[in-house]
Amino acid sequence: MENDKKILFSGIQPSGYLTIGNYLGALKNFVTLQNDYDCYYCVVDLHSITIDQVPAVLRQNTYNLIALYLACGLDYKQNTLFIQSQVPAHCELTWVLSCNTMFGEARRMTQFKEKSAKHPDNINVGLFSYPVLMAADILLYQADLVPVGNDQKQHLELARDLAIRFNNKFSPTLTVPEPYIASKQGGARIMDLADPTKKMSKSDNGGAVLMLDTPEDIMRKFKRAVTDSDTQIKYHASKPGISNLLTIYSAFSSKTISESEKDFEDVGYGDFKIRVAESVIEGLRPIQNEYSRIIKDKAFLEQVIDEGRQKATQKAFKTIRKIYKKVGFI
Ligand code: ATP
Ligand code: LTN
Secondary structure, X not given: OHHHOEEEEEEEOOOOOOEHHHHHHHHHHHHHHOOOEEEEEEEXXXXXXXXXXXXXXXXXXXXXXXXXXXXXXXXXXXXXXXXXXXXXXXXXXXXXXXXXXXXHHHHOOHHHHHHHHHOOOOXXXXXXXXXHHHHHHHHHOOOOXXXXXXXXXXXXXXXXXXXXXXXXXXXXOOOXXXXXXXXXXXXXXXXXXXXXXXXXXXXXXXXXXXXXXXXXXXHHHHHOOOOOOOOOOOOXXXXXXXXXXXXXXXXXXXXOHHHHHHHOOOOXXXXXHHHHHHHHHHHHHHHHHHHHHHOOOHHHHHHHHHHHHHHHHHHXXXXXXXXXXXXXXX
């Protein structure tokens, strides 16, 4: 029965074209988990404006992301696929949680430090309270499980702390969520191909491979990937480039790291990179085909978005009503 299922919430920002890091760290798990949970998959457009966006591009990215959710195999009838800004309760809960978040704990968030360093001309208050909005997303739906990449672990800890704090201060109201982090070989943290000490990121895509890149582009990017002066294809902390390529290969070919290492025992770096690229091209092909079909069907996308908005609003409204009452709002 639908109602017996535990609840899952996750979101991705419409801040650009998705990378294979987003796919392996997040989206791929969304698909795997959809049958076992009552899932809310959100396009978190409110989060994306913490960095400047061009309005027309943001709009298009939002449609693209809904289409990509569908193309990856997320079922919009079974799950709730929706757009964050269409459900006002996200902002409402953010305010209540903000008043229960200490300045010091928000200041400790490493993503805030990293993004402020990257955009020194736009260190806005939204960027600072980003994790509080994320906690609101999760807690509004009483989510039990939150699949995210490793980079979001600290934000999830905050969401848990805020739920526990609210429950202690008022009375048990909010579910304390558990993180679901992709395993190492599943792609918990995919690194940039041009600089494997840096996370592959869609808003800074120097060495990022995009889910919608053409096979030629994918091949070219992998051929140029940074490796090292050694010749051994082994997973090791001292070999970030090779380790990252092995992670990508193992995730796309559903093999363990050690099985992947065996595949390349007597292979040179050049051929290795080509084989990794081929596994990615093959893995993305069905998604790309579906995507190009769905993105053309605007009426269908609007219908999916509208159904999602209605389902999400219903659930979120229940929680926000409870919370307002407990806080003392009439
Ligand atoms: P931005 O560059 O705009 O900050 P992003 O590429 O980091 O975006 P998000 O929308 O913030 O992507 O994240 C969506 C999901 O993808 C999150 O669960 C995040 O943990 C995951 N993710 C993002 N980048 C990676 C990566 N390089 N490896 C694994 N998971 C990732
Ligand atoms: N901050 C997340 C995106 C995000 C999210 C969420 C993920 C916003 N709200 C709620 C899981 C649950 C990121 O991936 N950068």
